[in-house]
Amino acid sequence: MRIGISVLSRAGQSIWQNGLGQNVVFLAQLFQRLPFVQSVVLIDVGSEGALPPEVDTVSGGLRVVNQQEATDLVDVxxxxxxxxxxxxxxxxxxRGCKVVFYCCGQPYVGLVEPATFDRPVYASRPDRCDEVWLFHKDRALIPMMRTLHRCPVHEVPFIWHPEFVGTRIAQARAHGVEYGYRAGDGEGGFRVAIFEPNISVVKCCSVPMLVCDEAWREQPGSVSVMHVLNTLHMKDHATMLYLANSLDLVREHHARFHGRHDIVGFLGQHADAVVAHQWQNEQNYAYLDALYGDYPLVHNSPWLGEAGYYYPGFDAQLGAHQLLRAYREHDAQLDAYRRRSQTVFDAVNPFAQHNLDAYAQRLLALAGTQAA
Known part of the structure; x- marks a missing residue:
């Protein structure tokens, strides 16, 4: 079996701009380990014909071809x-090739938000594929996707590996920046980072800001500074100003608003904890990167219910209680925290046998060599 996976190269691209680029590399590496896969190529539909240098460092030289070159190189x-x-x-x-839409983004907002918010989007013909594969986080949307794309839709394992974050940690260390929580780092109040991208309703900073402010109100000094990243495009919006100016942390000058930064560089220099929020998007590489550094991660992802510090839904008050719990207990519970995180890492490891088997079974079923 010869496999091609689409990628999109851009000038000045970084592998840290989103998790999708990393996901493609992990998927390609997983396929390379299957005994019946002869080759894997990346099909670039972008402008550069090459991916960021971090990819070569991690992947060992995945071949990148254009769409025309891929015509005689792939079966799937x-x-x-x-x-x-x-x-x-x-x-x-x-020609007998099988086509899979490997859906990583949240498909409902991908369908609805461009029209609702008048955003440009590339709209492919829905019936272009033989199957759709998506993750556990989007399982509720399988009937919608089956109707839209007129083909079978299957859930496949979510995969992640610390290859990229480990490489970035080594780069940061070479510049004197150490990534990773150490006991005592939060003394004097947590420096909290909020990394939500703020370009969709599924991952936005509003609830994390309320979590931090509620923690401050309950125990002044527990948060020394709240760093809200990816907000410069919203800084003059009336709704954002209304929310920010309602917060004690803002009024008392304990809040900072920033543009985009990578998680390793920023946490290594400026923060001790992460507060996050998602809406129907519970599997997120940023969460795993933060856990890998042993940072207190206050989150509302049911998928990570046993790791980090979980609060349900939009309950900012319970989120604040979890942030205060982390502030009081994280140092003493650090070893147990690491063990819970490792359980998650083992589950999502793309090279673990259970994930190799799951993807192998799905591929063989797609090719018709065994029953689905």
């Missing part, structure tokens, strides 16, 4: 990080 195509031309996909399917 995964549309993942870049939209492939529908006419080319039609050609490949007529």
């Amino acid at each position: 195509v995964f549309e993942a990080a870049g939209n492939l031309d529908s006419k080319w996909l039609d050609l490949m399917r007529r």
Whole structure:
């Protein structure tokens, strides 16, 4: 079996701009370990014909080809990080190739938000694929996706590995920046970072800001500073100003608003804890990166219910209680915290046998060599 996975290269691209680029590399590496997979190539539909240098460092040189070059190189195509031309996909399917839409983003907001908020979007023909694969976080949307794409939809394991974060940690260390929580780091109040991208309702800073402010109100000094990243594009919006100016942390000058920063560089220099919030998007690479550094992660992801410090839904008050619990207990519970995080890492490891078996079974079923 010869596999191609779509990617989208851009000038000045960083592997840290989103988790999708990393996910594609992990998927390619997983496929390379399956005995019946002959080759894996990345099909670039972008402008550069190459991926960020971090990819070569981690992957050992995955071959990157364009769409035309891929025509005679693949039997199975995964549309993942870049939209492939529908006419080319039609050609490949007529030649017997199988096409899978590997859906990593939250599909409902991907369908609704561009129209609701008048955003430009590339809209592919829905019936271009043979199957849709998605993660546990989007399982509730399987009936919608089955109706939209007119093909079978399957849940596959969410995968992550510390390869990229480990490489970035080594780079930061070379510049004198140490990533990783150490007992005593939060003395004098947590420096909290909020990393939500703030470009969709599924991952936004509003609830984490309320969590931090409620913790401050309950125990002044527990939060020494609240860093809210990815907010410069919203800094003059009336709703954002209304929310920010209602907070004690802002009025008492304990809040900072920033642009985009990578998680390793920022946590290594400026923060001791992370507060996060998601809405129907519970599996997130940023959470795993923070856990890998042993940082207190206050989150509302049921998928990570046993790791970090969990609060349900939109309950900012319970989130504040979890932040205060971390402030009081994290140092003493650090070893147990690491063990719970490791359980998650083991579950999502793309090279673990249970994940290799799950993807192998799905691939063989797609090719028709065994029953689905």
